[in-house]
Amino acid sequence: MEWRWDFTWEILPRMLWATGNTLMAAGVGYLIAVIVGLLLMLGQRTPYRLVNFIVREVVEFIRSTPLLVQLFFVFFVAPQFGIKLSAWTAGMLTIGLHFGTYLSEVYRGALEGVPKAQWEACRALNFTTAYTYRKIVLPQAFPIALPGMGNYLVGIFKDTPLLATIGVAELMHTANALGAETYRYLEPYTMVGFIFLIISLPTAMGLRRLEAAVDRAQGKTRY
Amino acid sequence: MSYLEFLSEYLPKLVSGAGMTVMVMICATVLAVVISIIFGLMRLSSNFTIQTAATVYIEFFRGTSLLVQLYWIYYVLPLMGLTLSPFVSGVLALGLNFGAYGAEVFRGGIQSVPRGQYEAAIALNMSPAKRMLRIIIPQTFSLILPPAANLTVELLKATALVALITVVDLMFVAKQLNATTWLSAQVFGTTLIVYYVMARFGLIPFLRSLEGRAARMVGKS
Numbered sequence A: 001m002e003w004r005w006d007f008t009w010e011i012l013p014r015m016l017w018a019t020g021n022t023l024m025a026a027g028v029g030y031l032i033a034v035i036v037g038l039l040l041m042l043g044q045r046t047p048y049r050l051v052n053f054i055v056r057e058v059v060e061f062i063r064s065t066p067l068l069v070q071l072f073f074v075f076f077v078a079p080q081f082g083i084k085l086s087a088w089t090a091g092m093l094t095i096g097l098h099f100g101t102y103l104s105e106v107y108r109g110a111l112e113g114v115p116k117a118q119w120e121a122c123r124a125l126n127f128t129t130a131y132t133y134r135k136i137v138l139p140q141a142f143p144i145a146l147p148g149m150g151n152y153l154v155g156i157f158k159d160t161p162l163l164a165t166i167g168v169a170e171l172m173h174t175a176n177a178l179g180a181e182t183y184r185y186l187e188p189y190t191m192v193g194f195i196f197l198i199i200s201l202p203t204a205m206g207l208r209r210l211e212a213a214v215d216r217a218q219g220k221t222r223y
Numbered sequence B: 001m002s003y004l005e006f007l008s009e010y011l012p013k014l015v016s017g018a019g020m021t022v023m024v025m026i027c028a029t030v031l032a033v034v035i036s037i038i039f040g041l042m043r044l045s046s047n048f049t050i051q052t053a054a055t056v057y058i059e060f061f062r063g064t065s066l067l068v069q070l071y072w073i074y075y076v077l078p079l080m081g082l083t084l085s086p087f088v089s090g091v092l093a094l095g096l097n098f099g100a101y102g103a104e105v106f107r108g109g110i111q112s113v114p115r116g117q118y119e120a121a122i123a124l125n126m127s128p129a130k131r132m133l134r135i136i137i138p139q140t141f142s143l144i145l146p147p148a149a150n151l152t153v154e155l156l157k158a159t160a161l162v163a164l165i166t167v168v169d170l171m172f173v174a175k176q177l178n179a180t181t182w183l184s185a186q187v188f189g190t191t192l193i194v195y196y197v198m199a200r201f202g203l204i205p206f207l208r209s210l211e212g213r214a215a216r217m218v219g220k221s
Helices: A005-043 A049-063 A065-083 A086-112 A116-124 A127-164 A171-181 A188-219 B001-044 B049-064 B064-081 B086-111 B117-123 B128-165 B171-181 B184-217
Strands: none
Touching: A005 A049, A005 A127, A005 A171, A005 A188, A049 A086, A049 B184, A065 A086, A065 B128, A065 B171, A065 B184, A086 A127, A116 A127, A127 A171, A127 A188, A127 B049, A127 B064, A171 A188, A171 B064, A171 B117, A188 B049, A188 B064, B001 B049, B001 B086, B001 B128, B001 B171, B001 B184, B049 B086, B064 B086, B064 B128, B086 B128, B117 B128, B128 B171, B128 B184, B171 B184
16 A cells, blocks of 8 residues: 555544644643652542541552543443433543552652652751642752653553543544545554654653753762 | 343353453553553663664553544555555554553553662673573563553453444444434443453453462462
């Protein structure tokens, strides 16, 4: 089968429109994941050991089961309980929850990466807990969390094609539809691959630069 | 239908699907390990062409989505005259994708062996192959295994995607049961639990025991 450029140009507008949807799905999913991750991290640091234990086990469960199955679970099961979820809502919620568990681990690692002595010094200086977090701990934890947070941004972006399986009109879904309409799969699928590549590679490089810039701003150097 | 009745009727089907999931996982892991070692070593080559080829491969497979790669291998390769069965396509896509991630892990492991070890091996007049096999690689095991274990768990989860190219694995059986019984909560809930049990009580303890063994091998534990 020959590559046809005229066909490529013909479907390009629809592919680009779908790329917009993919980016939106990744952005919204990431936003939810960042917040859910924060809640799940805090849920493991409460004074109640039972709560910590339950949240920990839930995180483990979500982390060790496939996103695809979770998508189907949310999309098909919610209506059985009378909750009508569109494919978009179900997809965003599932991605947010799934990657939220990963981000909670990133946050946890970052907080634990701040030396204990920093806490003790703040206690000695009679700072309040809130002030300690805001001015001392979080600014130091942020650069530690940044690489992980960046990786999962790209990770979410690369997992958005799974949304096609429940009918979200993103890139993969559009490529499937174009293939079914025209019986040409070569161009749509190849274009999807290249669009992913030209977005994820510069994003990953930009994130590396951002990490370096944050490190420099804090007077650290990384090798 | 009570949940127990559901289990007695459909659990055997789900478990047979899980058998296929395990098969896909084992084949893909073997392929990924081989690719990781080959491309990890290529990344370290001083030959510019070899190094660039490895970098292009790794960045390509890490930069695009696994589902896209899977569809491309299964739907586009036949158009170019290479028809692969769903199983082979699935194993190939998973192996190539995770091999790219694994190659970086392997490279990192090799690079973190102290320089003095190379120098000592050279001083003892070891051949490059012997130096690698006897001195360098054994020391990387304990460093590589924790990140490699994470990748292996990710691979187990990623096998669910092969259901989309009609490999009859756990996810495929679940979709089928869902379409015939419409007991979505039971079907997908049980499927999630089966995946969880496989990862938490099968794969993860196995990988931890490997990590422990590797740590003892180099005298760290």
